[in-house]
Amino acid sequence: MDVELKKKRRSGGRAGHAARRGPAIVTQAPWHVPVNPDRPTEPMPQEGIEAIHDTAMRVLEEIGVAFLNPEACRILAEAGCRVDGEIVYMGRDFVMEMLSHAPSEFTMTPRNPAHQVRVGGNHVLFGNVSSPPNYWDLELGRKIPGQRTHYADFLRLSQYFNCIHFIGGYPVEPVDLHPSIRHLDAVYDKLTLTDKVPHAYALGTERIEDGMEMVRLAAGLTEDEFRASPHMFTNINSTSPLKHDYPMLDGWMRMARRGQALIVSPFTLAGAMAPVTMVGAVAQSLAEGLSAIALAQYVRPGTPCVFGTFTSNVDMKSGAPAFGTPEYMRATQITGQMCRFYGLPMRSSGACAANVPDGQAMWETSNSLWAGVQSGTHLIYHAAGWLEGGLIASPEKFVMDCEVLSQIQRYFDPSLWRTEPGDLAFEAMAEVRQNGHFFGIQHTQDRFATAFWQPSVSEWQNFEGWQAKGGMWTAERAHVMFKAIMEEFTPPPMPDANLAALTEFTERRKAEGGAPTDF
């Protein structure tokens, strides 16, 4: 086996070289905002929806949610909620009134307007892996803390692949950047290496305000233009069970006031930080998420808010989190039913527990992604590059996931089930009859170039053909493709004035010391 693998590695180098000579490394469909034509998979009857809603409301009314932020508590008390220390009790009438202000659809426009995205309706958007502290690649063969160079590589991948629609949190944490100025260099890299809708972390006042300011400058917008519609988003996680912490609530309210988009994703692991039953865990996640959305709507009615599901289960033997399980899939679909009940756009994830980009990684990720599609999700976070329950980002996994994403996006194409006369192909069958084949006939010639999804990292050659090219397994081919994309990559253009303003701001804020690190 070792000899075989040495051979594979050598051939990997050759294949990489060959790939670089070609016109394009990856065969891609053009950028588009995918539309999911399928009716969602809905396991629960209407009574189930109402039972979960009632439970979530009872949690908000009777158990309450801790808001570890005095300003948020003051605002919610002013709004008429009962506040006892840090515990806020919200009546269902208040919650439902606040939710009535939240738009069911909205648009986010990044610095490149061609990459504008619509959130809600039947649209589905996919984003890169976000926030792993560690990096792994096949050449390195081990797990190390993320560096700025890895961080930038993932941004390049996120920009390169048309199946990626938004840039989530740091695709890997650049821990070689000092925490006080990390957000400045990291957002700078994000805004110069990509031009898709960006995320900024709600981790204290300076980080979120700097993030908003940098997005504004990179797009050359006035403050009024910036506030007029969302150009970016943040994502907060509640601290389950039933707590929102200080810096996230601070960033949440600041983003709302400046008209940017919000996602709240309770990390409700059934059996650990949430009830062991999936519907119980979903009810808790709704209580946590809806309470944050109610706050945002009170602060600024009409703020675009997305409910994020991150409900999964643990291994009850070890307590280890699991992803892409049957329980995860059904929780995602159930959450989809609840989001439609509340009229809120939804976020889910492409997650797995696997430690390396192997078979398990792909069945778990496929399960997660398809559950997202079936649930009627609008934003799929972590859709490319995630390993080890979110603790590792891997470029090979990123390339492999993008192959799956591009298939999912092609799967949405209504031409696949169109039944115009030419599609039904009666004349083609009458021409070929019981003999011969369809390769050469005009009906095929007219359509073959666009008839089928085109593979990139997939290998469809037979065993002998594959072996002759080095017999590389998928992760090895993905590594070669990753390296080739890095060589080919060109950053998207930015007007000089915007770049100058962005650079000046970044340098100035770094000189000022950035953000406190003791929050």
Added chain:
Amino acid sequence: MDVELKKKRRSGGRAGHAARRGPAIVTQAPWHVPVNPDRPTEPMPQEGIEAIHDTAMRVLEEIGVAFLNPEACRILAEAGCRVDGEIVYMGRDFVMEMLSHAPSEFTMTPRNPAHQVRVGGNHVLFGNVSSPPNYWDLELGRKIPGQRTHYADFLRLSQYFNCIHFIGGYPVEPVDLHPSIRHLDAVYDKLTLTDKVPHAYALGTERIEDGMEMVRLAAGLTEDEFRASPHMFTNINSTSPLKHDYPMLDGWMRMARRGQALIVSPFTLAGAMAPVTMVGAVAQSLAEGLSAIALAQYVRPGTPCVFGTFTSNVDMKSGAPAFGTPEYMRATQITGQMCRFYGLPMRSSGACAANVPDGQAMWETSNSLWAGVQSGTHLIYHAAGWLEGGLIASPEKFVMDCEVLSQIQRYFDPSLWRTEPGDLAFEAMAEVRQNGHFFGIQHTQDRFATAFWQPSVSEWQNFEGWQAKGGMWTAERAHVMFKAIMEEFTPPPMPDANLAALTEFTERRKAEGGAPTDF
């Protein structure tokens, strides 16, 4: 990387040894016939269904299907079809009348009645990979022609895993058995190593009649008991475009006459043996399949018949077949809509183009399997062990696929979305409130043992824990598990009298020379 892999191999040995000491190698749900609770995914509107139906009927009426079997032609002429040489033209009234005799649901009972299965309704059954000529495993590291020893190992896996409900064709072709007597030894192994519903090949008179007789003897049935209901099935493939060959039609009619179950699966690769459009390829597959089912219903009205989809696309650059693609998924779902229109049970497949059990293998297979589930399929063929477009059977892939199958079968469990008060867990949340966790509380203790799907070959430990155990990738862990299952396996019991009759028949027919090999 090589050092790492050597370490992995050594640890693999240790892990295998440890696994053998445990009470059970694989954590399995008990045998059951899964019920799919989901509404199928239906891309096409009603007009689409009618357009494909009309096209399939026009093909049968105007283009015709070649029946390369004089007896079949004579029977169909007698039935009123226009027969011109080998081309049979069927009117839609005749086809629909014949289809009205075909049951929408039926039961198959193998020699162990506890493994009886229901075909149709919302039931979904899964079967092993069938008919690859070649074998590959990780230890061997190369592709070789299948041997009887490999064949028997796959039968053991098929019997061992409760997520496998029927035993399809040879899981790998035992080419070391002479073709004239291969079917006798192979069916003997199948009937002694497994007790689930078996398949026999419709490859000429002797093979199918021997197969039926051996199934009858192994179950200790009289001829009348055997004929009274299905105890086995065969699967035929049309020779696309629009041809049925001699031995398959012969076996098809013989199985119908003795009351056994039939599956017809046209291998309609869009762009090669079928139109380049997916709906055109589906229309052609229906014309091929329905014509065979009409014949079976005329021969013996009420014969249990299943329509099998094997519609996929080719790589238009190389002509290589592809599986688990977006086009494959939609064709499977469309075929599901057509099968419900005709009231016929449906078969689909768990297929992939990948050559080794890696990431691509699992995303392609996941796509195929989920498309089967979404289409409302009743029998999923090739659900475990398939590689290289069906040219390779791999035990590692078998173990990995069974992990996915067991997840799919758990996914069907309605307890996952039940909303009884205990499921909603309000009291549990009231107990934990904003602090602590749910691990220790009574609500969790009462439920944790059965709350979640249990992994087997999946690794949910974190990177460090996984690395400490040898850092094995999924295929390596699957190899260890395969070896351990082989050591643990015990064949299912068979009454002495049945075994004696089966053995005597097998030996006698082998002594007689078996079957001709020049068909």
